[in-house]
Amino acid sequence: MTRLSVPEGSLFGLANLPYGVYSIAGGPRRIATRLGDHVVDLGLLLGTEGEDAVFDEPTLNGFMAQGHARWVAVRTRLQEAVAGEVPDDAVHPLAEVALHLPFEVADYVDFYASEHHASNLGRLFRPDNPDPLMPNWKHLPVGYHGRSASVVVSGTDIVRPSGQRKGPQDPAPVFGPSVRLDIEAELGFVVGTGNAMGEPIPVGEAEQHIFGAVLFNDWSARDIQAWEYVPLGPNLGKSFASTVSPWVVPLLALEAARVATPTQEPAVLPYLAMEGGPWGLDIDLEVEWNGEVVSRPPYAAMYWSPAQMLAHLTVNGAPTRTGDLFASGTISGPEKDQRGAFIELTWGGAEPIVVKGEERTFLQDGDEVALLASAPGADGSRIGFGEARGRIVPAS
Known part of the structure; x- marks a missing residue:
């Protein structure tokens, strides 16, 4: 002993x-x-x-x-x-x-829960629109379905994806490896017990179903995504790989990290309303690019609560199962050094950042990205998530 x-x-x-x-x-x-x-x-x-x-x-x-x-x-x-x-x-x-990989992933949904991230992308892609958010954004947690089979554990190499893309100057689409490969620093939530078809999970009962949380990197091929996503949303630009940390931190361990979400205005519909107000989590993330910290996204800034995401996911009667995974979407704060995706951090590539003495915009072969995070724990301690790490290897 x-x-x-x-x-x-x-x-x-x-x-x-x-x-x-x-x-x-x-x-x-x-x-x-x-x-x-x-x-x-x-x-x-x-x-x-x-x-x-x-x-x-x-x-x-x-x-x-x-x-x-x-x-x-x-x-x-x-x-x-x-x-x-x-x-x-x-x-x-x-x-x-x-x-x-600590659990068998049954299904996977990715949300878009950061107002700062959504607003930044709105300003990038719709610069002439006075409101960077789409009309539905503050009424429901927007999300898309991804591929559970491409969720991999930290340390797994990421093969640069290939697909169709069409830049503004291209007369026609071309096929080849992505040239605007990006990350999205997120938190993933693991469903421990699901719901039967036709029986939604009320927002106040979400905590009984959420087992724990992992770090989540939603690798994104922005050039493939930009050409394919209208009108149905992300597909091949997202489905090639997502990296999770190997340790599932129990939701029970995150009680001391509970904080209120930012004020939700306008008022949400009743199925998303939470007694006492929606809760978020005070989790500090770091994004390392080739060993250098380039961003510190704060999860406390996220607009939508994990409980609201799960309630919305099931409100139409969709079933969930043990091992279902839903992710928060990119975590970004109000400051430039709090942006959780390189498309934001470099403003679409127009404002390169210096990494290890080199100006960089999107990921090159051989680059390695790691997400790390910590949160308040019981008795004044801090608790960690480990890391979600991946290295880019050339297209096959």
């Missing part, structure tokens, strides 16, 4: 205890939590009998499907267990394990 210590200032203390999936030397995938710089196997720590049999599975889906009361009970047990003596064979140094 061993007693684990947590380095001072660690973002992975007892207030966090995220869930993930690891393996050692190509062995079986196992469910774990992280404490400090150690990975702790849940099956070996808590057992695999009865309800705990889900800890002997290769993804978090079985555990998530057990529901909110079970998540609360397991978190309490876990905090008590790791604070005492832990079986030696349950503990592994973080540096010696491989981390995997």
Whole structure:
């Protein structure tokens, strides 16, 4: 048996205890939590009998499907267990394990919940329109469906996508690798228990269904997107890859990070109205481009609450399932250094930024982008999300 210590200032203390999936030397995938710089196997720590049999599975889906009361009970047990003596064979140094996609993604929806991001793109694409927001934007959380099969875990290389594009000076469309490859720094929310078809999730019950949150990079080929998205929206410009962090931070761990969203005016329709007002999360992100921090987007600035996004997603009777993932859309704040996409940060490429001594606009082959984040935790601590990292490799 061993007693684990947590380095001072660690973002992975007892207030966090995220869930993930690891393996050692190509062995079986196992469910774990992280404490400090150690990975702790849940099956070996808590057992695999009865309800705990889900800890002997290769993804978090079985555990998530057990529901909110079970998540609360397991978190309490876990905090008590790791604070005492832990079986030696349950503990592994973080540096010696491989981390995997922690859950099987059932479906994926991406929203557009930042007023600052939506306004910036409106000014870029519709400069003559006095209102940068579309007429529906403050009435509902706008979103689109993406491809769950292309959600990958941090550390996976991203192949530069190819597709049709047509620039302003091109007489006809051309086909080839994207030349305006971008990122979108987002937060993703994982559905633990879904709803039956025809039975929407009320906004006040969303917390009973949301298991936790991950960092999310919605890689975007802006040139492909610009040519294809009218009138039906993003498709190939978004569907090639999305990167998530390997640790799911439980929503239960984010209680101290709750903040009010910005004021929502005009008043929302009743199905989106929340008693006491909509809640957001005080999460600070960093965007690293080739190891240099180029932006610090604040999630607290997001207009729409995660609860409102889930309520809107299901209000028409659409079902959700364990492992469904919905993302926030690009997180951007009011300042230039808080913009969560390079199309905003460089103003469509017209205002390059300097990265490692080079002027840059969009991503080049070999570039690596990492998203990192932290939030207030219990008892004055801070908790972390790990990272969502990806490197661009040439088109195949």
